[in-house]
Amino acid sequence: MSENREALVEMADGLFADLRGKSASECEAPLAEAGFVTLLVPEENGGFGGDWGDLAAVLRLAGFHALAAPLGEQIVEAAREHHNDIPCDSVTLAAFLRVCQAAGALDGSLKLAIDHCSERQQFGRPLSKFQAVQQSIALLAMEAGAANCAAQGAAAALDRGDGAFEIACAKLRANEAMKHGSALAHQVHGAIGFTRDYPLQQLTRRMMAWRSEGGNDAYWSTRIGKQALEWGGTGLWDNLTTRTD
Template sequence: MSSDQDLVVQTVREILTGHEPTQLTPDRRWDADLWSDLAEAGLTGVGLPEEAGGSGGELADAVAVVATLAAGAGAVPVAEQLLVAGPAVLAAGLDLPDPSQPLTIAVSGAVQVDGSGLLTGTATDVAWAGVAHWLAVVAAGPDGDVLALVDVFGLDATDAANLAGEPRGSYVFDGVQAQVGPLADDVRARYALARAVQLSAAAETVLAWTVQYAGERVQFGRPLAKFQGIQMQLAEMAGEVTAVSALVDAAVQRLDRGEPLELAAAAAKVRAGAAVEVVARQAHQVHGAIGFTEEHRLHHLTKRMWSWRDEAGNELTWARVLGAAVAGDDPWAALTSAV
C-alpha cells in the first residue's frame, strides 16, 4: 500500500475502535453512528471524484476503506457505495448523491422504467434496504437495460436480512420518479468484486485471529499451535487466504487500468466463495466451543463470509461465466486474459 492508503486504513481503524461490532437485529439494522463518523471524515466518498461531490482519491484507496471495514465487521453500506453504486451513477452521467447519504445498488428483481423515468416493479435482495437513502437500480427501459437512481428515503422495504443480520430486503415501485442514464457494462462484475474484496479481508482477519488463538490456548500442557494437526489446519487456511488475495488484487488492478473486468471478477468471486468453507470451518474447529458463542468476535466475520459468499452471484453463477468464456475457439487466450 502507498502512504496515502496507509493513512486511510489507519483512520478507518481508529474510527472502528469506537464502534465494536454487535449482533444486528430488526431494531438495529446497521451502525448509524459508525456511518456518521465515517462520513464526517470524508471516508464515504473516497475514490469518487471531488468535482462530482466525492472525496477524491484512487480506486485503491476505496478498496482499502472497504477491506478495512469488512475486517472490522462494520455494518455500513460502504462497499456498495464506493465500489459499485457510486461509480455506476457517475458512469451513467447522473448526479452523485451527497456521500453522507447512504447509496446502494439493486441488480436483482424485475424493474421497468418508462420514457418519463417512472419506475414500476420490484427490486429484490437489495443490500441495506430500509437503511439506504438512495438506490441505483438496474431497470429495463424501452430500448434495453438502464441505470435508474431513485430516492428511497422513507420508502417501505421488506425487513429480510442475511445470516449476519445485514438488511437484504425488497422495494416495490409503483410509478416512482427516477433519474435515468446508460448502464455500465461492468456493474455486476463490480458488485462481485466488491464482495470478493470483503471476503478476502474477512478471511485474512479470521486467519490472524485463529493463529493468535492457537498460539495462546494451552491444551495438554502446550499451545494448540504445537500440535501437528492444528498446524495443518492453519496451513490450509493460509493457502486459501493467499489464493483469494492474489486473485482479488489482480482483479482490482485490471479495474484500475480500465481493462475488461468480468473474467477477473468472476475468478476472484469464485475463489473467494470456495475459500469460505475451508477458512470458516477450520477457524471454528480450532477455536472450539468458545468460537460459537455470541460473545466471541469470530461469528461477526464468519456469518458475514457465509452470507457474502452467496451475494452478487455465487460460485455457480460466476463459474458459468468463466466456463462460457473458455468454451470458445481459443480457451488459453481467454484464461490468460483474466489475470
C-alpha cells in the same frame, strides 16, 4: 502502496476498529464525516479521487473489522452519481465488493485463530504446538492469501478498465476460500468460536452470506465456462496471458 493509500488505510483501520460491533445506522454518521463514501468520486467533484485498488484496501479492512455498514455499495452509488464510466454490471460489481470484504474477514479469522491457539493450553502446552493445529492454521492462511490475491488482481483489472473476467474468477475462488476458511477457523477454535460474545462468528456468519451475494458458485462457474467457450482454446490462452502483466 502509494502514500495516499497508506494514509487512507491507516485512517480506515482506526475508524473501523472503533465501529466494530455497532449497527449500520450507528456507523453511518462517522463514515460520512470521514468522507469514505466519496472514495471513487473525482477530486474535481469534491471526492477523494481514489481508484479501485484504494477501494479494495478499504473494503478489506471493513471485512477484517466486521463493519456492519454497506460501505462498498454506498461508495459505488456515489461514484455513479458523478460519472457514468463505472465498468461492469451491477452483479459483477457486487461480487467484487464481496471478494474484497472476504479477504479481510479471512485475515481476521486467521488472526483470531493464531491468537487463540497461542494462548489456549492443552495437555500442558499451547494448542499452537500441536502439528494438526499448525496444519489447520497453515491451510487457513492459504485460503486467506488466495482471497487477498483474488481481490488485488480484480482491483488491478478494474483500474485497467475491464475487470469482468477477473472478478468472475476472483468471486469463485473467494467463495471457495470462505467455505473452507470458515470451517478451518471454527475447527481450531472449538466451541468458543460459535459463542455470541466471541468475535469469530461475526466474521464467519458474514462470509456464509457473502458466498451467495454477488453470485454463487454455480452462477460464476457458468459465466466463466461460457466465456472460455466463446474465446475457444487458443483464444482462451491468448486472453489469459494478455490480460495481466
